[in-house]
Amino acid sequence: DAGITQSPRHKVTETGTPVTLRCHQTENHRYMYWYRQDPGHGLRLIHYSYGVKDTDKGEVSDGYSVSRSKTEDFLLTLESATSSQTSVYFCAIGGVQTQYFGPGTRLLVL
Amino acid sequence: DAKTTQPPSMDCAEGRAANLPCNHSTISGNEYVYWYRQIHSQGPQYIIHGLKNNETNEMASLIITEDRKSSTLILPHATLRDTAVYYCIVVGGGSNYKLTFGKGTLLTVNP
Numbered sequence: 001d002a003g004i005t006q007s008p009r010h011k012v013t014e015t016g017t018p019v020t021l022r023c024h025q026t027e028n029h030r031y032m033y034w035y036r037q038d039p040g041h042g043l044r045l046i047h048y049s050y051g052v053k054d055t056d057k058g059e060v061s062d063g064y065s066v067s068r069s070k071t072e073d074f075l076l077t078l079e080s081a082t083s084s085q086t087s088v089y090f091c092a093i094g095g096v097q098t099q100y101f102g103p104g105t106r107l108l109v110l
Numbered sequence: 111d112a113k114t115t116q117p118p119s120m121d122c123a124e125g126r127a128a129n130l131p132c133n134h135s136t137i138s139g140n141e142y143v144y145w146y147r148q149i150h151s152q153g154p155q156y157i158i159h160g161l162k163n164n165e166t167n168e169m170a171s172l173i174i175t176e177d178r179k180s181s182t183l184i185l186p187h188a189t190l191r192d193t194a195v196y197y198c199i200v201v202g203g204g205s206n207y208k209l210t211f212g213k214g215t216l217l218t219v220n221p
Contacts, residue, residue, distance in 0.1 A: 042211045042212060042213055042214070043154065043209075043211035044211075045209070045210075090153045090154070092153070092154075094156075098144075098156050098159065099154075099156065099209060100156065101153030101154045101155070102153055103152065103153055104151075104152070104153055
């Protein structure tokens, strides 16, 4: 799987708590992405990074923040989780358009 | 990026060729056609991409019509493990790094 790991793989949390998801790559790719996938909506881009400390918003960035202090790690933070953020989160790495996806993190916000 | 249209579902017999169509009638000259698939509960997987020439790799072939308004992904000998949602995506060749996934086609390979 192109050297991408996500942690945790499953998480249950309560509304209002902060949550951080980690994406780690061993491929030294410049670009990293966070998507969420929900029934009826398909995959939607949350944030992406084009280098260390360089990030930008995707189409559904409200309620999420990201950080990238090292090439290999891209963190997604839900500052105060809400039930609408229950989803499967995928990290991806890659070049311009050819992206390689991680195994996903299933997040349940109660 | 140009919008794509795919059938919501298709069936294929194991061992036969699976031909998945995609319409992208508003594609512009510098836009590529990309195909990804997603097997249940896994992350999407890159399959193949092309600009205007037909392309083949170890996974599949991509046939793009001469006017580039449609394309077909061909899995030459489908197996049960090819059951997945297949996404056709049109992406600009410039600095647009964002993939927009539609609903795709659910291909079911039957024994």
